[in-house]
Amino acid sequence: MMPHSIRKGRSALALAALVTGAVLLTGCTAGGTAVDTSGEQLLTIPREDMGTFSRNFNPFTPNAAPMTQQAIYESMLVYNPADGGTTPWLATDWAASDDGLELTFTMRDGVTWSDGEPMIAGDVAYTFELQKKLLGGFDYLDSVEADSDQSVRFVLNRPYSPALYEIGQQVIVPQHIWTEIDDPAKDTNGSPVGTGPYTEVTNFQSQSFDLGKNPNYWQPEKQKIAGIRMLAFAGNDGANLAAVNGEVDWAYQFMPDIEKSFVAKDPEHRQFWFPSTGSMINWQLNTTKAPFDDVDVRKALSMAVDREQVTDIAMNGYTSPADCTGLSGAYTTWVDADIAASCDWTNHDVDAANALFDSAGYPLGADGTRTLPDGSPFTLDISVGSASSDWLSAATIIAQNLAEVGITAKVDSPDWPTVSASYEDGSFDTGIVWSNNAPTPYQFYRGVMSSETVKPVGEKTFENYHRFASGEADALLATFAASSDPAVQTEAVNGLQAQFAADAPVIPLFAGPEWGMFTDTRFTGWPTASDPYATLSTKSPTTVLVLTSLEPVTK
């Protein structure tokens, strides 16, 4: 074909010309996106943190393709942090025994898997067996028994009321399919069988895939959209560009200045909604180190922080400052208004911070810098992973705030693995860290105050990096876990809030916003702040509520 170098050059030129020609021929259609309102349009969603997809719909793997847990498999109930409501899903009802050691779920009648087989309680029992074997967790479960096809009973080895949501939100897989799979831990489950609204993989490419309707869905009247199309993006930038261009219907990622860059392009159809129902982001101080073991220091440091500035600048104003209950917007029904109102150490007050430092024995020197009781300068490091630009700028603001009270803070920002390694072995000073987020405040308080979660410095830990424990909190947590009586639970949570406000185990900064934006040019029926039937997340358990509420626009 190519005997001489000159010929080679010519054929390459010809190739280039061919490519250019093809480009010119099709170039005009590539850019313009006419709005498809045939009724058959696919709900298009970008995935910002996966540059490519693998055809892996195994819900027991940590990297399953998007929508595995949202559109293909379903759980027994759906909890909505935006309004605190719980929707019965594959189960219609549930009850706890008086001693709190048994939970019984009644399964919905008439639900079938996408292959037409009926979904029964045995599937639930089998799912939990598999989940415990493959991924662990659920340590409080002794056994799961299917008492009949309609009823499944969970036997706990200790009273543990948060179990209801943890069990209820586990996605259920069909026993008749998974018992046939040789190695469920490593199977990619390429053609999944689930109970969800969109289970059929109609086209799978490494950068986009389509899911079509489940032919046997149990609420066919709610399958109004023809299908879902996922697009892969290597980062926020690409996904944001697609959203701004109107190429996707629904997106879930951080976008700077969203009002101007997204909404203003088509204010009639575009909206965003960022409820602060995400995990509380805290400034964690290593309480095994002096002076952070001193509660007055923690509170004084907290008062030096200008949270308004942090949320305005670092978080683009997308969230609001935390109060001293430490509870995010996901727990509005739990907050004790008296405690929240009495907060003083989460308010920005430089004078009060100075006074508290002085009285606690950390005097301000003549040179304007504060010293520890032994006379050495009061300095600290704030460790944040370099990839998290929002948290990094929060840390920088905090460092500037601290300069006003005479403390030198250094922002230390290596790559995340280095940072998390220092959190895990307890060698860090301070850092900006997420906290647990679950349907009840139990997991949050357990993560920041329970002695169960504290490990000695040097021993690796994956929670409670700040290593703080409180005996009072332990007792309150135990009370909460042992009871499913709302009054008892409320009282325990109130106690935990008071304890948090008194001890300042971590310095809460702001609640993580749950991103979400949409355009209603192709689909209507989105959740909004005035109709919060779900959050606008594409990755959470409430996603299925959105998928079963949307309707295509037809003209």
Add this chain to the structure above:
Amino acid sequence: MRFIVRRLAFYLLAFWVSITLNFLLPRFMPGDPVTRMFAQASNKMQPEQIEQLRQLFGLDERPIWQQYLTYVQNIFTGQMGVSISRFPTPVSEVIGSQIGWTLLLGGTALVIAVVIGNLLGILAAWRRGGVLDSVFPPILVFVGSFPYFWLAMAALYLFGVVLGWFPIRHAFDAGMMPELSWTFVSSVATHLFLPALTIVLVSIGGWMLGMRNTMIATTAEDYILMAEAKGLTNNRIMFRYAARNAMLPSVTAFGMSFGFIVGGALLTEVVFAYPGVGYQLLAAVQGLDYPLMQGIFLTITAAVLVANFLVDIVYVRLDPRVRVS
């Protein structure tokens, strides 16, 4: 022949050194993939699950020399393990599904840049001081010195977003299935245009200048003068006499660039969300996905070494001098 055998031995040694480094480097990085994944999932995983995940991924707790022996053995049997960031897909499958796109993008861009760059270089040197010689080199060097990321973003924004002439992401339109049809091929071509164009723009100046400079040295040789004296046509002298001899450095550079295609288009792939190996490498490093990192490094190493070895062989044919040394 002895020359080739000697080179082969050298490349085998280089290969051994690089696979050993490849084995050691990821293990010197702080953190491990499971805790990394845990940190990324922030609150979506329970701490109790960490041990379980370690077992699931088959993370090796054996002494390092035993791991090394298994690793070398696996390389020669072609097993690269299972990717962690795309668990449970085997590494070979991840790379296999993407290397084609990288080769298409990098190969197209390289061939275009080499052909056009060298032709421009030849012509510029032949008509020294002409328009081509005085206008192109400064412009191309100017364009080539842009930070690549910036240039790619600018091209994407201008031609993709503002003008809408080209698609701004992926290798072909969403919803299409790869097939041998005009619609699919043209979709691939439109998606290829911008990323390839930006690579050509930044690299073409180097090819042109390199060729021009060796060409100028060659045209000063006596045999060119003799060819002119014999009354040969200008084109024949330019291509057969001058360019052919001036091409040797370009051949070396082409071989090396060819080897680097596999890993070299990382930024392009990230900007244009092109489904190649480069982006996957970034994702693997971020996720501390050792098996995938090693697989990709190995592929890059092998590509570079093989390309260089081939260049050596070609050189033996092109340049008689190396046979003697």
